[in-house]
Amino acid sequence: MWITGGTVITMDPQRRILDPGTVRIEDRRIASVEPGARPAPPPGGETVIDASGKVVLPGLINTHTHLFQTLLKGPGDDRRLEDWFRSVVGPASCALTEEDCYLAATAGCIEAIRSGTTTLKDFMYPHPRPGLSDAVVRAMTETGIRGVFVRGYIDYGEAYGVPPALIQSTDEVLADCERVARRYHGSADGRITVRYGPCMIWSCSREGLRAIQRLADDLGIGLTMHIAETPFSLENARARFGVGDLAFLEQTGFLETPTLAVHCVHLTPHDLRILRARRVAVSHNPTSNMYLAAGVAPVPQMLQAGIPVGLATDGPASNNNQNMIEALKFAALLHKVHTLDPTAITAEQALEMATIGAAEALGLEREIGSLEPGKRADVIVADLRGAFAGPVHHPVSSLVYAAVGTEVDTVIVDGRVVMEARRLLTVDEETITEDAQRAAGDLLARAHIPSPRARAWRPFAF
Ligand SMILES: [Zn+2]
Incomplete structure (x- = not known):
């Protein structure tokens, strides 16, 4: 060709x-x-x-999303993170079916492809019933996108409002993580790879973190985790372990396994040194960080320090789309206004974070991220x-x-x-669009989440 x-x-x-x-x-x-x-x-x-x-x-590379949230565009608007999770994303996650995940992931991959994304990393953390991972991988396989499927997990956190239906025992997690890797790592002619994803510090047990790292090392696959997204991540880690979440992961040797750290908004100067010393890659999600008012990750400093940074959309419940072209602009503008410096991120740097930088962040820089002989087309x-x-x-x-x-x-x-x-050319877009629309309404009804259509006009927030 x-x-x-x-x-x-x-x-x-x-x-x-x-x-x-x-x-x-x-x-x-x-x-x-x-x-x-x-x-x-x-x-x-x-x-x-x-x-x-x-x-x-x-092709653009999206280093972090949650495809199941394609069915959740809107009901989480204009809420604080706790309320967003407790009222919308938590209950909807508990009600997810295999069919929901397949339709959400297929519609999400279509959206990604339409806006120029050829690789996306999906972080699938809710597993209220079996088969949801398989549904997402099936969508990646059928749409033809290159997929990094993250078998995410939650094995802790009831005290912090994680619904019990989303908490699996560490043993259950390990068994299914091993199954998913053996079945899908390298599947679809190598287009699909697998990683493991402890969701975030306040939803993970210490023993689970140790065990998942051991499994990842045994199978030669990488890790990814939401790190320092909100002040609560740090507070929780400090209360349980005496140090922030990134510092805890460093102390326990977790970062010795290739880890993609998602968000990294609330970093201390020591955390930045950890990222640099360990060459931990970062996934930057500017739109989601703005939508949930999580804060601004110190991306210009990370780039200056040579830390690999990959751009991402995050899930459509906090974005609310998979459009990496839009993310390019938001990434550049966010750091300009935050630093009051229009030179903070250039157009070229934004494009690097969505291509070769993202490939490096995912450890795939020898295969994708640039147009060079020998790389995947x-x-x-x-x-x-x-x-x-x-x-x-x-x-x-x-x-x-x-x-x-x-x-x-x-x-x-x-x-x-x-x-x-x-x-x-790969899937019937019209049918998927209709089915996903229906599934989105059904999911809210099943999860008893009021439809945004019923909400009153809000001239100001309460
Ligand atoms: Zn996320």
């Missing part, structure tokens, strides 16, 4: 932009990336994608001309600050075209 004639943003170590350039894909990998347009048809009669006038770049083509991104002066500027996501027209994952001319 040849993708030729477009402006190629390679994200390679030299950050070359080839205008025009040609990307050649052989089997499932990138065979070459060269300047110039090739005349069609090429000698071997391969497929040619004419990208003239468009941009070609590595995860490529997107976007048309930035016209509303909203055009007229274009610089493609990276237009992508980060002007585009809205609908500019993405072709998406290739692992050498396979999954979206062509904005049409999904």
